[in-house]
Amino acid sequence: MKAHAGQAEIARVCERIESLGLQAHIIPGEQRTAIGITGNQGPMDPADFEQLPGVAEAIRVSKPYKLVSRETKPENTVVKVHGVAVGGERLVLCGGPCSVESRDQILESARAVKAGGGDLLRGGAYKPRTSPYSFQGMGEEGLRYLADAREETGLGIVTEAIDTETFELVERYADCIQIGARNMQNFSLLRRAGRSRKPVLLKRGMSSTLEEFLMAAEYILAEGNYNVILCERGVRTFADHTRNTLDLSVVPAVQSLSHLPIIVDPSHGTGKRDKVTPMAVASVAAGAAGLIVEMHPDPDRALSDGYQSLDPGQFAEMAEECRAVAELLASRRRAAVR
Amino acid sequence: MKAHAGQAEIARVCERIESLGLQAHIIPGEQRTAIGITGNQGPMDPADFEQLPGVAEAIRVSKPYKLVSRETKPENTVVKVHGVAVGGERLVLCGGPCSVESRDQILESARAVKAGGGDLLRGGAYKPRTSPYSFQGMGEEGLRYLADAREETGLGIVTEAIDTETFELVERYADCIQIGARNMQNFSLLRRAGRSRKPVLLKRGMSSTLEEFLMAAEYILAEGNYNVILCERGVRTFADHTRNTLDLSVVPAVQSLSHLPIIVDPSHGTGKRDKVTPMAVASVAAGAAGLIVEMHPDPDRALSDGYQSLDPGQFAEMAEECRAVAELLASRRRAAVR
Amino acid sequence: MKAHAGQAEIARVCERIESLGLQAHIIPGEQRTAIGITGNQGPMDPADFEQLPGVAEAIRVSKPYKLVSRETKPENTVVKVHGVAVGGERLVLCGGPCSVESRDQILESARAVKAGGGDLLRGGAYKPRTSPYSFQGMGEEGLRYLADAREETGLGIVTEAIDTETFELVERYADCIQIGARNMQNFSLLRRAGRSRKPVLLKRGMSSTLEEFLMAAEYILAEGNYNVILCERGVRTFADHTRNTLDLSVVPAVQSLSHLPIIVDPSHGTGKRDKVTPMAVASVAAGAAGLIVEMHPDPDRALSDGYQSLDPGQFAEMAEECRAVAELLASRRRAAVR
């Protein structure tokens, strides 16, 4: 739509789309609103829409992902999580433990994230674990402790939903719902997330191509939830010096194909504490909109993933270094624009 | 348990296990019954059980997968699907289309599978698709057509359950419930399958290690369903001459670590019609207990996966070749035993 | 060329090719001779050659590999190694130790290969080793012992050349010169092998695509040596239950694209003794023209690769099983042709 297009014009375009038996998707942007069309069986004629008032241009999206594509919406999407803008000018840092282990542990974590310069708190109440005999998370009790931590620190909560059964519970407490790597192609869960009004953090699957990753996001947008944050967390390769191989090139690759923001998880992406900070800084330099980093008040006693968790001091140092690089790059970019 | 151990002795062992706050898993075998124990936090003393009547031996399972391990049950497990023994002496051939597309199509497919020497019918009513805009399966209507095909041909049905919501419906119609590669670590779905009384066909994930594959099966057994068939269907690698890289070495590897039967899917494993038969025969030669192969009455018009589907004539030829090799190897094995 | 084309006609075609400043490659076949052309910068006109006497057809090769392509020569190439036909009707079995360790060891190995039904003897005198401090092979002394073993048993020798410096020495003793996986893109070594009159066994690189594999063979043929045997030996993936992932689908893939014979090395392809025989039989079932298998008189004392070497008894059993499957498949194929 044109920048000055009003509600009435948008409504009229949607009406026209729906009158053809198709779905209209209103994706708001800072400057202009984009309206995506899905449900068509074959190519459509742009002329059908271009003569409607307020329409700037009707574009045929050449990619299999439609709503996710930058062709549909050239402007970057900024996703608001508990007041924090992900994908905007400022680097977003989300920190916290792999799992919520107790009220004290998550409160202490939240304070450390806040003190260390973090913006959001992560922590799993439902954990997908390779073994049925491993700790599976505290469930709703964990969610309640997360809410307590939010209340005390003001930090928004990012926590994982692992199935449709417990989705609603997670949705009730979370400010941003994480879909983990193992569930990237759990299409029922993606559809459920698409019907949520909460933002979704979608992690790339362990052996997902870029196209599959964007198609997974498309499942969520196709159901009407346009607040999706993508997250690179390492892929599986032959390399054995890290737990996964962090594929940072996906950051600029996503940015050229999609309007959605992309962040990086250097904790799972390396699986080794001493590699987290260098790769966090590298992620920022590659252009990531944010980071999600495991931090535990006492990593060596963590119930899960302790070997890849930073302690509070390391988290604060990492945050400072990342912010310094992010600000340098942003100031250079602003200078270039002028 | 000793070969001659009776119900009373088995019950007494289970009672003892449960009195310790643990779970007992009775896994029946042709010669002897195995009783798995889960729920213990640390190592247990074998002597606690070895003096009970009927107990042959108490073994500490060294692997992270317990019930799945051959240490727990040295004998091969034979899974019965609609009267067909999977993991027994005879090679089991399951054929059919990727998706149920119509009543005629699945009936025609079933007749071709039967005529071509197949034992079981495959066909998806719920399809996990990379794109939200692709054909997602016929749902319950498809299941009903599968049941019609079973009634006419007598072939048992293998069909996929993609989520917990539709699991019960699939369970009602299927003789064997398939869990697909993308869902290998959908732990809620695995647990649901573990509470089913129907056999489960578990496909290896695209980037799953052998240990993760066996741990996924463990989720099912841990809930009480011991009728699990494993299935290799190719893994994701750099190689681009096939859609996936069929890792046949996993067949003998599974057989040495687990008592569960393993079959192969050379259709997804190669993604190319002209590679299916050579890899099917190779799978049999590697020791697979069976094959699951895509066959469509008219592959070029299939709604999904046509490029990797055999036509009825090719299916029959493949079946004949595979049976010939299976019988040769079985007769050599029998001769060796004598 | 037509089937009845004589030397004079072939010579005249070559003359014409060379008069255009190009290279002519006479690749003899059982029925017909193919003449490959290389050196052209762009497409050529088939009519330039089709009117010459004896020419059946002039074909533009669509692939980047020209001489290797089945378009150039539709008939299978059969490579003779010390009188043994590789790529013909009969399965070829090559066995022997990873390295020549002593005269006794290689003689004993050769006798065991012969007794076990093998056709050719393998054994490395020059070993490419990951560590500069590991045993690097016996060099020329090893080659002499191989020659002694050939003299005693009559078995042809397959042994590796690791660099151009020692190539001539290896060439003098070997009946077939192996180029190892690490050297698959050592183009100087490939060119040197191309100038040899001895057959070459070219192993697929650890992360080589099919096209790169065929292009590596093209380097050898382009220099005038058309006696190349390809060999699959496993590729590097995330899977950790075997040392490499044996990609058997490359066997039918090579056969559809190239006229060169392809064999399999299940020893490096699995890296584990107990997986060698199942994968050897699977290779034969997939259509491999032969196998190259590590066998050591006393595997547990081998200086290299003992954990993946069969002992003489296991080798003989494997050979018997493979031959049985090969004969079954060949007799079925003969029946199908009739």
Place this chain on the structure above:
Amino acid sequence: MKAHAGQAEIARVCERIESLGLQAHIIPGEQRTAIGITGNQGPMDPADFEQLPGVAEAIRVSKPYKLVSRETKPENTVVKVHGVAVGGERLVLCGGPCSVESRDQILESARAVKAGGGDLLRGGAYKPRTSPYSFQGMGEEGLRYLADAREETGLGIVTEAIDTETFELVERYADCIQIGARNMQNFSLLRRAGRSRKPVLLKRGMSSTLEEFLMAAEYILAEGNYNVILCERGVRTFADHTRNTLDLSVVPAVQSLSHLPIIVDPSHGTGKRDKVTPMAVASVAAGAAGLIVEMHPDPDRALSDGYQSLDPGQFAEMAEECRAVAELLASRRRAAVR
């Protein structure tokens, strides 16, 4: 050795090592000299050396790579290339075309590298190409043009040696000899490079583990050349949005295990022009000592790799951005030390 140890003491230690039939490797450092020992069959007694004058400590190296290990030499190695310190405080930028194509092209390139803030000039005179029919480089003529470019601009030259035959020629002209990814395990070439007095730039192989990478460097050091620069250039994975997957985590991983400097090649590492700059900046942020980047005066007309080459303007921008980040991180590090 102790920091104040003199030549005589060093000589005496070497004498002692050699008297035991072993090799001594004097590896000089800024503060202290390390003496590596190779050739021992089993563990040695540190006490044999610790009582010698000037010896600070005798350490058993626990890794399979000995001279390369940081255990042998805790201090970072700084390699001087034509006066430029690689591995020191200042980021080193090497730029230039994939291949030398003409005198004009390489002179123009050199001027652009210099103008754009580069320190060294790259350009291949001998090119390893997948196809025997592709442009293979200008050979000695190309080397002469590189020397001309050095004379005019003062930039040191990094150029590849692809085999032992042409090594001496490359060595004569180059300031730093590159060993390419395909040759990382060409052990004869590594040994030849180890006997050179010129610094060596060793690229990681396409499917090389970290240990194999360090073992390849060990081959060079074991022959007496301690001036080795390591280079990450992407590994082969399933991911298809880039030509290779740039594994930046190997940068901190090398730094913790080895004293050798590591740089990154974001051009081959991504294979796409628009990903080069983000990944270059990310490499610097991950801690790389330098970058080697393809730049061509007219990328769209390059004879090879044009699609991944920057143009002079893009190179200059990248250099500026990388230097800004490098300086920021260095100033933070200096502040932290104080």
